[in-house]
Amino acid sequence: MSVFPSSRRGFVAGSAGLLGAAISAGARPAHAAPAIEPFHGLHQAGIATPPQGFTSFAVFDVTAGTRGALQALLQRWTAAAAQMASGEAPDAADRDDAPGLPPARLTLTFGFGAGLFEKDGRDRFGLRARRPASLIDLPPFAGDALEPARTGGDISVQACAEDPQTAFHAVRRLARIAAGDARIRWAQAGFLSPRGAGTPRNLLGFKDGTQNVNVADPFALDTFVWSGLEGPAAMRGGTYLVARRIRLAVERWDAVVVSEQERIIGRRKMSGAPAGGEREFEAERFDRRDADGRLAIAADAHVRLASYDGSGARILRRGYSYEDGGVGGYEAGLLFMAYQKDPRSGFVKMFGRMAGSDRLMPFTTHVGSGVFAVPPGVAAGGWVGEALIG
Amino acid sequence: MSVFPSSRRGFVAGSAGLLGAAISAGARPAHAAPAIEPFHGLHQAGIATPPQGFTSFAVFDVTAGTRGALQALLQRWTAAAAQMASGEAPDAADRDDAPGLPPARLTLTFGFGAGLFEKDGRDRFGLRARRPASLIDLPPFAGDALEPARTGGDISVQACAEDPQTAFHAVRRLARIAAGDARIRWAQAGFLSPRGAGTPRNLLGFKDGTQNVNVADPFALDTFVWSGLEGPAAMRGGTYLVARRIRLAVERWDAVVVSEQERIIGRRKMSGAPAGGEREFEAERFDRRDADGRLAIAADAHVRLASYDGSGARILRRGYSYEDGGVGGYEAGLLFMAYQKDPRSGFVKMFGRMAGSDRLMPFTTHVGSGVFAVPPGVAAGGWVGEALIG
Numbered sequence: 001m002s003v004f005p006s007s008r009r010g011f012v013a014g015s016a017g018l019l020g021a022a023i024s025a026g027a028r029p030a031h032a033a034p035a036i037e038p039f040h041g042l043h044q045a046g047i048a049t050p051p052q053g054f055t056s057f058a059v060f061d062v063t064a065g066t067r068g069a070l071q072a073l074l075q076r077w078t079a080a081a082a083q084m085a086s087g088e089a090p091d092a093a094d095r096d097d098a099p100g101l102p103p104a105r106l107t108l109t110f111g112f113g114a115g116l117f118e119k120d121g122r123d124r125f126g127l128r129a130r131r132p133a134s135l136i137d138l139p140p141f142a143g144d145a146l147e148p149a150r151t152g153g154d155i156s157v158q159a160c161a162e163d164p165q166t167a168f169h170a171v172r173r174l175a176r177i178a179a180g181d182a183r184i185r186w187a188q189a190g191f192l193s194p195r196g197a198g199t200p201r202n203l204l205g206f207k208d209g210t211q212n213v214n215v216a217d218p219f220a221l222d223t224f225v226w227s228g229l230e231g232p233a234a235m236r237g238g239t240y241l242v243a244r245r246i247r248l249a250v251e252r253w254d255a256v257v258v259s260e261q262e263r264i265i266g267r268r269k270m271s272g273a274p275a276g277g278e279r280e281f282e283a284e285r286f287d288r289r290d291a292d293g294r295l296a297i298a299a300d301a302h303v304r305l306a307s308y309d310g311s312g313a314r315i316l317r318r319g320y321s322y323e324d325g326g327v328g329g330y331e332a333g334l335l336f337m338a339y340q341k342d343p344r345s346g347f348v349k350m351f352g353r354m355a356g357s358d359r360l361m362p363f364t365t366h367v368g369s370g371v372f373a374v375p376p377g378v379a380a381g382g383w384v385g386e387a388l389i390g
Numbered sequence: 391m392s393v394f395p396s397s398r399r400g401f402v403a404g405s406a407g408l409l410g411a412a413i414s415a416g417a418r419p420a421h422a423a424p425a426i427e428p429f430h431g432l433h434q435a436g437i438a439t440p441p442q443g444f445t446s447f448a449v450f451d452v453t454a455g456t457r458g459a460l461q462a463l464l465q466r467w468t469a470a471a472a473q474m475a476s477g478e479a480p481d482a483a484d485r486d487d488a489p490g491l492p493p494a495r496l497t498l499t500f501g502f503g504a505g506l507f508e509k510d511g512r513d514r515f516g517l518r519a520r521r522p523a524s525l526i527d528l529p530p531f532a533g534d535a536l537e538p539a540r541t542g543g544d545i546s547v548q549a550c551a552e553d554p555q556t557a558f559h560a561v562r563r564l565a566r567i568a569a570g571d572a573r574i575r576w577a578q579a580g581f582l583s584p585r586g587a588g589t590p591r592n593l594l595g596f597k598d599g600t601q602n603v604n605v606a607d608p609f610a611l612d613t614f615v616w617s618g619l620e621g622p623a624a625m626r627g628g629t630y631l632v633a634r635r636i637r638l639a640v641e642r643w644d645a646v647v648v649s650e651q652e653r654i655i656g657r658r659k660m661s662g663a664p665a666g667g668e669r670e671f672e673a674e675r676f677d678r679r680d681a682d683g684r685l686a687i688a689a690d691a692h693v694r695l696a697s698y699d700g701s702g703a704r705i706l707r708r709g710y711s712y713e714d715g716g717v718g719g720y721e722a723g724l725l726f727m728a729y730q731k732d733p734r735s736g737f738v739k740m741f742g743r744m745a746g747s748d749r750l751m752p753f754t755t756h757v758g759s760g761v762f763a764v765p766p767g768v769a770a771g772g773w774v775g776e777a778l779i780g
Contacts, residue, residue, distance in 0.1 A: 056713065097595050097644055098591055099659060099660045100591060100660070101583060104584075147717075149717040150717060163584055164581045164713070165582075165593075168593070168713050168722070169595070172640060172641075172720070173644075175641060175644070176641075183718075184716070185717075185718070186715065186716065186717050186718075187715040187716050187720055188715035189713040189714070191554045191555065192555075193491060193553060193555040194553055198490070201488055201491065201555065203555075203558070205487050205489070250562060251562075251566075251574075254487055254562055254563075254565070255566065258485060269489060322715070323558050323577075323579040324579070324715060324721075325447075325576065325578035325579055325712070326574070326577050327537075327539040327540060327575075327576050328539065328573075328574070328575070329573075330562070
């Protein structure tokens with residue numbers, strides 16, 4: 001069981017005795033201003049928040065020379081993030097780079113890469129001893145084609161909003177505020193198909209997320225996502241992000257007949273039902289066989305290898321499709337974003353099972369990667385990562 | 391005055407005697423199904439159509455060996471485009487690559503590059519003599535940094551929709567249908583900020599489009615956009631597209647103080663009013679001077695050089711912002727899309743005046759370019775470009 005109240009709203013409502021009225025004052029209930037997601041809370045927003053339509057994700061390299069400068073950067077970023085999420089005007093000390101853009105459910109979610117704790121063998125900020133054990137370096141996987149320029153980095157910023165420009169300008173403003181202390185290493189924008197029509201479809205044309213961890217289920221979040229008593233105190237209520245930029249060979253995929261696409265995925269394209277089944281949300285029956293005795297969901301089908309098998313390899317996926325145009329073909333794919341209690345029992349276990357054998361692999365190329373310790377949420381007056389970096 | 395009925399809706403309503411009932415049957419009135427833009431009409435949709443939120447633009451190189459194969463490609467594309475715009479299921483001969491995506495006001499707008507009429511000195515399709523005089527090769531401009539792979543091409547496809555995935559999948563489906571006859575040369579996705587909040591803002595954070603040609607003004611469209619009696623009969627009701635991929639140095643721009651940004655643009659950032667003025671839509675008074683006798687809108691301000699001066703250099707801009715992520719900084723900017731009666735009196739005249747002296751130029755780099763003859767609209771049973779290519 002969790003040591004925390006389980007939802008942001010529940011926390012705000014019941015927390016007067018814990019972190020005090022400052023948080024309640026900083027968070028607007030969703031019903032009063034539906035385009036605002038509260039910045040302050042026990043967990044950072046943008047994780048269990050129902051997915052917004054767009055993301056602007058960036059990973060920064062920190063160039064600040066001292067821990068004090070790093071702390072000051074995080075304090076400036078926290079203040080700017082809280083202001084932008086609130087939709088209120090910036091204070092006199094800062095400026096609004098794009099006045100008139102709506103907050104549009106903006107969330108800003110910060111994570112810390114291994115480079116903050118140790119870089120090129122140097123303990124540059126005196127933080128080496130504080131590196132959480134769960135903040136691992138990912139092992140190499142079969143098929144990896146990681147570009148160094150899109151891999152790693154010191155601080156991740158995931159901006160999500162219902163408007164792409166709101167998300168983009170939010171990260172740009174953080175980049176401006178960071179001048180001299182951090183600079184963008186790599187960035188990626190993404191989108192979801194509209195959620196009103198049910199489970200969003202990915203760029204393969206399939207519904208994606210049917211079996212995802214339910215962000216409305218506090219038990220599932222505590223089991224699979226939020227860091228708890230097993231980790232360092234400074235990470236409790238936080239989580240770990242594995243980000244992968246996964247290029248999809250969309251032209252080659254489109255040339256595959258739909259029946260074969262369905263065999264590769266293990267689900268029906270139109271309905272989203274498991275192969276051999278009828279309805280999107282029915283359980284995947286991996287032992288089901290067709291009239292000829294063949295497995296309905298093939299042994300190497302994507303959903304079989306990605307599925308939760310009770311071993312603990314379950315993650316909260318919060319990915320976005322991307323289309324960056326391209327030359328001679330499309331540069332498009334999935335900005336895979338997965339939150340989990342521990343990448344060793346989450347992404348590494350799941351993807352290790354898939355990388356060599358998933359029938360979908362020939363259509364995917366992992367070209368960027370990062371792992372980040374996502375600290376817990378912030379109380380009004382506090383700053384992101386205070387317990388870990390302070 | 392125009393030789394055509396001036397609006398698509400007006401045309402559909404009043405055209406029974408001209409192109410017949412087939413068009414009326416193919417076009418759904420906007421009020422009956424607000425997420426549908428009629429595909430058939432006198433003009434192609436996606437030009438005078440009020441801008442949708444997203445674009446997926448692609449330029450194809452034609453690889454078909456004969457004019458017959460080119461015609462067959464355009465026929466297949468026309469049928470698929472009409473079906474996708476209608477939101478109806480594809481017929482048995484084709485398939486829906488992403489079932490369940492909404493039509494979301496999808497428009498598909500086709501244009502023909504010079505390469506269709508003559509390529510590498512060869513008249514490969516016997517069309518050389520039909521090349522419209524207005525389909526020029528652009529002259530070089532000061533500051534051009536065009537990448538050959540993002541420049542030129544034979545057929546442009548502009549997909550616009552209120553959903554980015556609908557637009558992207560529409561072009562991908564055309565690419566699949568084209569297999570063997572055409573392939574993507576370059577592609578670019580883009581977005582607008584939400585239009586409910588007034589004039590959209592570009593990635594410079596300024597309102598963009600205040601002085602644009604009004605698509606609700608049929609006289610302006612006939613004067614500046616639609617090809618008429620001055621051009622070849624096969625282009626009447628068509629227009630010419632100049633597309634430019636313009637990279638914006640957003641980090642450098644963000645480092646400029648707002649008062650200097652306003653001097654560079656010649657407008658106020660918050661209100662959008664002309665420098666020295668008060669309201670967004672008031673006329674630009676280029677002779678206005680401040681108390682010190684200086685021009686309120688500087689001699690090299692962007693809006694002064696871009697403005698319509700009565701000389702005919704006026705274009706319908708229908709551009710989209712893009713953010714392609716990036717490495718070591720942002721790859722972001724403007725997919726500039728301008729429709730005009732004749733690029734010689736439109737884009738070339740306007741941009742020729744700006745390229746050397748616009749104060750905004752140091753923040754912009756033109757990295758891609760194309761000019762396309764956009765044929766008129768299609769009657770049900772017809773195909774795009776029939777009069778020009780048939």
